[in-house]
Amino acid sequence: MLNYIWFGMMLISVVVGTIAGNIDAVTEAAINMAKTAVEISIGLIGIMALWLGTMKIAEESGLVQIIARALQPITIRLFPDVPKDHPAIGSIVLNMAANILGLGNAATPLGLKAMEELQELNTEKDTATNAMCTFLAINTSSVQLILPATVVALMGAASNQIFITTIIATGLSTIAAIIAVKTLEKMNRFKINRDK
Amino acid sequence: MIDYLVAFTNELSRYIIPLLLVGIPFYGLVVKKVKVYESFVDGAKDGFTIAVRIIPYLVAILVAIGMFRASGALDMLLIFLSPMLNAMGFPPENLPLALMRPLSGSGSLGLLTDLINEHGAESIIAKIGATMFGSTETTFYVLAVYFGSVGIKRSRHALAAGIIADTVGIISAVYLCQLFFAQ
Known part of the structure; x- marks a missing residue:
């Protein structure tokens, strides 16, 4: 199900973007979001470490x-x-x-x-x-x-x-x-x- | 009564994180004699590996969502759906938020901010929006991150169940607010 939704969203985006003349914005969004995804993940490291560390104490006690x-x-x-x-x-x-x-x-x-x-x-x-x-x-x-x-x-x-x-x-x-x-x-x- | 309860929980929520950060090591060190510093560091090590492992899944989902929004396809979907929703008593102003909510946390927060600025916090549209925002989650993001972290590729019925839950949350938000706040 996720396969079709994922591909479908991108296909529709390219088709609609072409017709509506937004194709540049589509390209830009793809590149920016790829960057954002990594920023979110990297930003998670510190918070993850903090809570997983605290959790470990809760577990061992x-x-x-x-x-x-x-x-x-x-x-x-x-x-x-x-x-x-x-x-x-x-x-x-x-x-x-x-x-x-x-x-x-x-x-x-x-x-x-x-x-x-x-x-x-x-x-x-x-x-x-x-x-x-x-x-x-x-x-x-x-x-x-x-x-x-x-x-x-x-x-x-x-x-x-x-x-x-x-x-x-x-x-x-x-x-x-x-x-x-x-x-x-x-x-x-x-x-x-x-x-x- | 309600006002007091809300003020109390909001006040309490400011202390939850500090209390957990102090309370848990306190219990560990003082009551159970656990080496709290060593266990903290040991547990914290996992933070890095998990965060890095979700990157490919997050890229896949966020790129598709970003493209969909930028192409104007989301706006088209809204125009297409609005007559039907009007007939159901669903305010069209709240529809972008309802559609955006499962896809993007920052996107839907932006839409909610816009709704509140446009109509005022006391308007029923803002109240419906805020209730929607509080009673649903960014399902696609949660799915990508949680399944991605352990390498699950076949998600089975999780997406369908998540969407059903979001739909119920969104429809409840609309009708509850109309019930509670309609003039």
């Missing part, structure tokens, strides 16, 4: 395991394929906690750590497991309790009003993500061992 055990009733249902004492559960729980608290900077490194640990359980290394898809869907549905700092800065006093609408909307999208991922994983189209 047993803090992660305490939190993971407390949330076991939920994680066991969401990730039935992951053994309940696997380190991946700890990282997943911390990633969600960081998201809920609106700590986007901390959430990404923890999420990437969780993916690495989920990959250890994967038997087909280039294909996503059910647990990975569930984790991603919950992540992209943006579970959060605290408004992003940027939104508060932009909305000023009106951010008080959108607090409640944002929590309800985000709750609904997370529920939708869980239902969608659990339904889709059973469909033939998305089975792991389908013949291509």
Whole structure:
């Protein structure tokens, strides 16, 4: 699916850019975005190091395991394929906690750590497991309790009003993500061992 | 009540990061006698490898998104979709943001800023926009980065589920705001 969307976007861009006379802008965007992608990745190194370092302390002092055990009733249902004492559960729980608290900077490194640990359980290394898809869907549905700092800065006093609408909307999208991922994983189209 | 709660959580959010940065080593060193400096450095080493590993995936996704936006294809899609959305009661002013949100964090933040400047923070359009922004994620970016970091090429149903979640978030934002803030 990603193959077609990726290629489709670029093909449409070149066709539309040619017709609309924006082809120079398309070229420029391609080159600039390639540069931006590297800048974002390099910029992540420091923040990643900070949170992964702190996380390591939390892990070695047993803090992660305490939190993971407390949330076991939920994680066991969401990730039935992951053994309940696997380190991946700890990282997943911390990633969600960081998201809920609106700590986007901390959430990404923890999420990437969780993916690495989920990959250890994967038997087909280039294909996503059910647990990975569930984790991603919950992540992209943006579970959060605290408004992003940027939104508060932009909305000023009106951010008080959108607090409640944002929590309800985000709750609904997370529920939708869980239902969608659990339904889709059973469909033939998305089975792991389908013949291509 | 709500005002107080919001002020409290916003105030609290300023202290979360400093508290975590101090609280975790405190627990490790004082309670569990862990060598906190050594463990920090050990964990931090992974930061570099992971960040470098996601570069090719991020380049692929961001280039495609950048081209799509620059070509004018996104604007065309908006013009094409607006009559249908009008009929559903979806304000056309909020559509660019809804379409941009899964693709680009900085792009959608730019659109939200523009909406708030244009219509004012007290307008329903700005409130819908801000709710949308807060209740959805940059799905394509998250997918590229997370799967890219471990070399997953076949993402199966993750994209479809992410898009469904975003759609529900966006539609909820529109109808909730109309319910709460309509004059």
